[in-house]
Structure formats: C-alpha cells, structure tokens
Amino acid sequence: MATEAPDQDQNQAAAPPELEIQSLAISSSPSSSSSSSNPTNQMSLEQRYQIVRSIGEECIQEDELRNLLEKKPEPICYDGFEPSGRMHIAQGVMKTINVNKLTSAGCRVKIWIADWCGQIMGRSDEEELTAAQIFYPCMQCADVFFLKADICQLGMDQRKVNVLAREYCDVIKRKNKPIILSHHMLPGLQQGQEKMSKSDPLSSIFMEDDEAEVNLKIKRAYCPPDIVEGNPCLEYVKYLILPWFKKFLIERSAENGGDKSFENFEELVAYYESGKLHPADLKPALAKALNKILEPVREHFKNDNNAKDLLKRVKVWSIDF
Known part of the structure; x- marks a missing residue:
C-alpha cells in the first residue's frame, strides 16, 4: 500500500538561500497538488540540489542526483514504513522534516506501507533464518521498481538493500539506477545507542x-x-x-x-x-x-x-x- 505526499503550497515559493535549507523543513500552510504551484519554478538547479542533498548523510551518486534534478522537474522519491507497533519521533518527526524538504524541491514522495513484509517477518532473535527473511530484501528491492522510484530516501540502516537494487539494474541492463539518499539515524537516549529502538x-x-x-x-x-x-x-x-x-x-x-x-x-x-x-x-x-x-x-x-x-x-x- 502506498500513499503520496502532496506538494507544498505556493505561499512558500520564495527561493531560499542555500544557508537557509533548514527553514524548509516545516510548512503550516495547506498543501496543493497542482504542479503550477510548485515552488521549484523560482529555484535554481543548485538550490534544489542543495535542499535534496542536505537530507542525506550519504548520497550514491551525487552527480546522478544533480543530473536527475536537471532533467526531471518532479522526480519520484520513495520511502517505506513497516507497520511494527508504536511510532517514535525518528519516524514521525524526522520523516516529516525530510519529506517537506523533498517536496519543496519538487520531488513527488511515495511512502510505501510494507504491511506484507511486516506479516512475513518474525520479531524474535531466537528464530532461525527463514524463507521470509530471504524474501524480505527481494521484496524491498521490488518496491523500488514497482514505484518507479528515482530516489531511495531511507535510513543508513537500509543502505545494503538499496545498493542491491542498484546492482540489480546492472543485471537487467537498466541505465537509470535509483539514487540512494540515506538519512542520518537518530540515536537512542542512552549512551552508545546508535539507533532509536522501540524495544527500549x-x-x-x-x-x-x-x-x-x-x-x-x-x-x-x-x-x-x-x-x-x-x-x-x-x-x-x-x-x-x-x-x-x-x-x-x-x-x-x-x-x-x-x-x-x-x-x-x-x-x-x-x-x-x-x-x-x-x-x-x-x-x-x-x-x-x-x-x-x-x-x-x-x-x-x-x-x-x-x-x-x-x-x-x-x-x-x-x-x-
């Protein structure tokens, strides 16, 4: 199941300086799906690139991202959620900030609700490796191609499966590989916790x-x-x-x-x-x-x-x- 984030309102169309990228995080104005209200009409390529690039702790590849933004006014950006219980602020707040930045730069954001993946995967470390765990990365890679995604905007912890999608493009002779834009993982509150965990x-x-x-x-x-x-x-x-x-x-x-x-x-x-x-x-x-x-x-x-x-x-x- 997928849901698409709407474009931002034209009232926020003023092109921001590169140093003010953070200010694009939140919009309190009603959203509009009309392409005529897209604020990218007033933005330079460099401004759009800097906004999108600011989201990622890593980008594979930067030259491909710049080329994509130059040739495609509304690139498709994909992110996914597995419905696995309560939502913490790394998912609920940080994702809002990133999505609003992407839409401000003209991207169409598709959020994939990975309910089937959630059903096939167990949640116990005691379980042996199952067929479901083998299928999981394949299914996640399939999401990228099913959604016709130009950009994979997930966390650093999903880097391997996104790289797998790019490598699969070589196998099927697909030239337009999905660009990987991996955002920073918000840490847990205790010392040494590199990733916020629902189990604690x-x-x-x-x-x-x-x-x-x-x-x-x-x-x-x-x-x-x-x-x-x-x-x-x-x-x-x-x-x-x-x-x-x-x-x-x-x-x-x-x-x-x-x-x-x-x-x-x-x-x-x-x-x-x-x-x-x-x-x-x-x-x-x-x-x-x-x-x-x-x-x-x-x-x-x-x-x-x-x-x-x-x-x-x-x-x-x-x-x-």
Missing part, C-alpha cells in the same frame, strides 16, 4: 508520549557536559528542533547566564563545548521543544475515538528490535 521504551520518544513521559526520558538521557560527540540531546536539537522551529531557545535565570537563542547548530556546538551551557539547562529546553511538536499528536489520540482505540491495541504488541 526509556531510550525512545514515541509520538503519543505525554508531556511527563517526554520530560522524564530527556531528564534521564545521556548528555555529558562540554561533549558533543555521541550526545543524543544535541543530535535531537540538530535534526529535529532547529529544522522544525528554525531556532532553539534556552530559558534560564540571569544568575545562570540568562536566556540564549541559537539559530544554527554550529553556534550551539561552540557554546556547549565552551562550558557556557550546562546539561541541566539544555535538557529542559529540549523537552519543552519536543513537547510542543508532539502536542497536536496527543490531542488527536485524545479526541479521536478511532485513533484512541487503535493506539490501545498497538501498545499491547510485543516489538523485539
């Missing part, structure tokens, strides 16, 4: 978590003073808060330095490494920003009876990955 609820923030849960999880998160590398709290600011709000506000007393606002990650890094920003001030600001993003989701599950019932059923599932 305290290390993941879920889309329907209430305010108290978010506050507690961020409070317990790994956040060493003056250290940026491997600091999940700072990564959340970089990949979620700054793209969403275009700034990150620290609120603190005058005795502790007063309020401080950051509009880019480099400034925040320098300030944090200097010791001028303590984790005890960073964490509440991060929790407050995340709660602001998640509040509309909470209201949806609170006020919509169907959504409320669905959430109740999903929460009883056992997710072991």
Whole structure:
C-alpha cells in the first residue's frame, strides 16, 4: 500500500538561500497538488540540489542526483514504513522534516506501507533464518521498481538493500539506477545507542508520549557536559528542533547566564563545548521543544475515538528490535 505526499503550497515559493535549507523543513500552510504551484519554478538547479542533498548523510551518486534534478522537474522519491507497533519521533518527526524538504524541491514522495513484509517477518532473535527473511530484501528491492522510484530516501540502516537494487539494474541492463539518499539515524537516549529502538521504551520518544513521559526520558538521557560527540540531546536539537522551529531557545535565570537563542547548530556546538551551557539547562529546553511538536499528536489520540482505540491495541504488541 502506498500513499503520496502532496506538494507544498505556493505561499512558500520564495527561493531560499542555500544557508537557509533548514527553514524548509516545516510548512503550516495547506498543501496543493497542482504542479503550477510548485515552488521549484523560482529555484535554481543548485538550490534544489542543495535542499535534496542536505537530507542525506550519504548520497550514491551525487552527480546522478544533480543530473536527475536537471532533467526531471518532479522526480519520484520513495520511502517505506513497516507497520511494527508504536511510532517514535525518528519516524514521525524526522520523516516529516525530510519529506517537506523533498517536496519543496519538487520531488513527488511515495511512502510505501510494507504491511506484507511486516506479516512475513518474525520479531524474535531466537528464530532461525527463514524463507521470509530471504524474501524480505527481494521484496524491498521490488518496491523500488514497482514505484518507479528515482530516489531511495531511507535510513543508513537500509543502505545494503538499496545498493542491491542498484546492482540489480546492472543485471537487467537498466541505465537509470535509483539514487540512494540515506538519512542520518537518530540515536537512542542512552549512551552508545546508535539507533532509536522501540524495544527500549526509556531510550525512545514515541509520538503519543505525554508531556511527563517526554520530560522524564530527556531528564534521564545521556548528555555529558562540554561533549558533543555521541550526545543524543544535541543530535535531537540538530535534526529535529532547529529544522522544525528554525531556532532553539534556552530559558534560564540571569544568575545562570540568562536566556540564549541559537539559530544554527554550529553556534550551539561552540557554546556547549565552551562550558557556557550546562546539561541541566539544555535538557529542559529540549523537552519543552519536543513537547510542543508532539502536542497536536496527543490531542488527536485524545479526541479521536478511532485513533484512541487503535493506539490501545498497538501498545499491547510485543516489538523485539
């Protein structure tokens, strides 16, 4: 099952400078599917390329991406979700940011709901290798060709299967190989967790978590003073808060330095490494920003009876990955 993300509204058509790519993350305006409202009419090729390229931690290949954007006004970009329980913010928030960037650059985004893949795959490490596990990467590769995707925009953890799709193009003599645009994997909240995992609820923030849960999880998160590398709290600011709000506000007393606002990650890094920003001030600001993003989701599950019932059923599932 596939669903397609609509284009952005023409009210946001002003071509952004390359240094303001992050500001394209979120649109609060109603979407339009009309090609005449496509903001790419006012964008240069270089601007479109920089926006799309900014999503990927890795791109295979950059020259192919530039050539694609030059020749195709609305390239098809594919991403997939396996319905495997509760959705955490790496899926719900970060994906929103990336999709809005892609549509702002003229891409048509097709999101593939991998329900069949979810049914055939077990979720226990104790299981032996089954035929389903062998078929899984083949099915995922087939998605790329079935959707006629020009770009595979998945996480770094899906890199191998995307490369497999490119290699298959050599076998079938297909010249237009799908471009791989692999985004950064948002880490878990605890030390050394390179990827947010649903199997550890305290290390993941879920889309329907209430305010108290978010506050507690961020409070317990790994956040060493003056250290940026491997600091999940700072990564959340970089990949979620700054793209969403275009700034990150620290609120603190005058005795502790007063309020401080950051509009880019480099400034925040320098300030944090200097010791001028303590984790005890960073964490509440991060929790407050995340709660602001998640509040509309909470209201949806609170006020919509169907959504409320669905959430109740999903929460009883056992997710072991």
